[in-house]
Amino acid sequence: MKTYPTIKSAATIDAVIPYVEALLDIRFKFVKKKRYNAPCPFHADTQEKFMVYVNKEDEVRFHCFGACKGDWDITDLIMLRKKYPFRQAQQVWAEHLGVSDFTFDDGRSACISEPDETPEPDEPVGFVESKQHDQQMVATLGDAASFYHELLMSNEDRFRTVWDFLARRGVGIETIRAFNIGYAPPYSDEQHHGRALIASMLPRVEKNPGTFDTLSDAGLVRFLNDGSVKGYGYYCRQIDFGRKDPFSRNYGDYLAGRMVFPIYDADAGVAGMVGRRLEDRGVRWLKHQAREVPLSAKSWLYGIEKAAPYIRQYRTIILVEGLFDYFAFYNLLQGQDKIVVVSTLGSYLTPEAATVLKSLEIKNYIAAYDWDELGRNGIERTAVQSGGWVYYLGGLADGQDPYDKLEPVVSAISGFSLKHL
Ligand SMILES: [Zn+2]
Structure with missing residues (x-):
């Protein structure tokens, strides 16, 4: 049985250099002997x-005199380069040496911490x-939105789960096009990482x-070595x-x-983006997020660029909470x-969004689904200020179409007949 010190001492400079070059992709320049x-x-x-x-104990060491200032042996280097745990680093080195009868050292590396297994x-x-x-900035956001949209459009088979997810929620290809919906492949994606x-x-x-x-100011990129964020360990592992x-x-x-939904302002400029993972979390995700994430761009109203002319015509608006509620109504209203x-x-109307609505001189506010008291107050205040009315549709019963x-x-929306509903 070979032990860790045995395979460690087998790491002679002649054994190490070709291995590191070929398998860890580091290119060395010969300076002098050893x-x-x-x-x-x-x-x-x-x-x-x-x-x-090679140090006095005849051990091959790797040293960075630059920013890292680290000093490592071969297993440390494998851990760093491959993001492997200590045990796996020993194993690949032993395999490289052709050693199969091997007893692992159950300890830890002296200087490299085990890769953080924080999940996403x-x-x-x-x-x-x-x-x-x-x-x-608007142009950059617009370019990014179009990029993600093109990526989704041109990879229907590859991103089948995304297409299926959207289709199940009534978002078909025409809607994907009309709203410039896209997809940003995950870190686990073998092509895009x-x-x-x-x-x-x-x-x-x-x-x-x-x-x-x-790109950075637009919020489109994430610095992966930011110790202050939730999931730091996960993002840190993505540094390549x-x-x-x-x-x-x-x-x-x-x-x-995440699936990417660009948000436009009434003039059809991109104001921001909502990215949503495929796991379905109903509307709660949005409530939860909107309250906890300080949105500075609070005037966001998804679909306002499509709705504005119709709202002016009918002096009526339907307010929904979530994106997929939105698409259910959109599909219905589009035909008419x-x-x-x-x-x-989110489940409330921000003052900034209310200002946008006031400028549209709306008379009939139709609040769809179950808004809580805070949400209701916000809409009512806005409606009162423009001399309008609020109608509550309430939630859907189980199984109700x-x-x-x-x-x-929808049939009653004609600019004047809603009050008779
Ligand atoms: Zn370095």
Whole structure:
């Protein structure tokens, strides 16, 4: 039976160099006997601060004289490079040496902590909000929305689960097109590694590094080494030291793993995005998120760019909470050319969104589904200020077809007959 010290001492410089080059993808330059240098694979190194040397105990060590300032043996290096736990690092090294009768060391590496196994944070919804809202930002958000949309449109088979999820909720290809709905593949995606948008933007960033600041200010990218965020361990594991450029190495798409719903303002400029995971969490996800995440862009009303002309015509609006409630109404109203529905993306109307509504001089506010008291107060205040009325549709009974409930309401929307409902 071989033990850990045996395979460790088998790590001679002649054994280690070809292994590290071929399997850990680090290219060394011969300096002198028992000395090799390479650009450090663990920090943005333009010099060759990463060194291999043999110490007094005849042990091969790896050392970074740059930002890392680390000193490692072969198993440490395998752990770092492959993000393996100590046990697995021993195993691959033993396998490389052709050692099969091997007793693992059950301890830990002296200097490398075990890879953090924090799971992906349970945070089903992400909001992309830009810092400032100038023309460049709107254009960047628009480009990103179109990129994710094209990705979804051109990969119907690959993203079958997304297409099926949307179809089950009444969102078909025409609606996907009309709302520029897209998909940001997750970190586990073998092709994009959670960096689809970043990768598509790299040529622009290379030409003009300032482009990256815009992406960052737009909220479209996530710095993966941010110790202050929930799920730090998970995001940290997504840092990809194998990448040459520091952006795609250290950043991921903020909405990775989510369906992307761009939010437009009444003038059809992109105001932000909602990204939603495929796991269905009803409308609660939105309530929960909207209360806990401080949205600065609170004037968001999903669908307002489609609804505004109809709202002006009929002086009527239907307010729903969630995105998929929205699409149920949209499908119904579209056929009748009365698209007066918007989603408040939460169970209350923010003052900023109320200001948008006031400018539309609405007389009939139809609040769909069960709004709580806070939500009701917000709508009523807004309605009173513009001399309007509020109608509550209430929730759907179990098994009730939304169409049966909504159809009479929709038929009554004509600008004056709603009061007789
Ligand atoms: Zn380094």
